Amino acid sequence: MTPKEFATKWFSAIDAKNYDALKSMLSSSHRFSNPATPQPLGVDEHIGMIQGMMGAFTGAHTIEQLISEGEWVVCRGRWSGKHTGEFQGIPATGKPVDFTITDIMHVVDGKLVEEFMEWNAMTLMTQIGAVPQLA
Numbered sequence: 001m002t003p004k005e006f007a008t009k010w011f012s013a014i015d016a017k018n019y020d021a022l023k024s025m026l027s028s029s030h031r032f033s034n035p036a037t038p039q040p041l042g043v044d045e046h047i048g049m050i051q052g053m054m055g056a057f058t059g060a061h062t063i064e065q066l067i068s069e070g071e072w073v074v075c076r077g078r079w080s081g082k083h084t085g086e087f088q089g090i091p092a093t094g095k096p097v098d099f100t101i102t103d104i105m106h107v108v109d110g111k112l113v114e115e116f117m118e119w120n121a122m123t124l125m126t127q128i129g130a131v132p133q134l135a
Contacts, residue, residue, distance in 0.1 A: 063075055
């Protein structure tokens with residue numbers, strides 16, 4: 001499987017809430033870096049974070065661009081959905097959400113070893129009413 005194919009399969013498994021498939025796609029030494037946590041997450045923490053997000057929101061990823069070189073793939077896309085469950089202490093609002101993501105993935109022998117994700121948390125928090133909209 002190419003890194004581009006891996007990325008497509010990864011986001012499809014997230015959207016399907018197939019946590020067993022996700023866990024099987026991670027290297028035992030996997031590290032996930034993102035703006036929401038001060039330290040990179042390991043396998044179980046990463047799966048837990050995905051479960052938390054998917055429990056608080058319904059929706060899906062849209063991959064807009066994949067760029068690959070060797071064992072690395074970069075995904076530029078967005079996540080669109082609705083706030084349907086508690087998120088970081090904020091009760092479900094039913095509001096639509098749409099934010100951009102950039103994900104850099106290091107895939108070795110069909111397993112995700114490293115992942116560096118940037119996502120627009122401020123946009124998300126503004127859309128669910130946790131942060132006032134900027135003028």
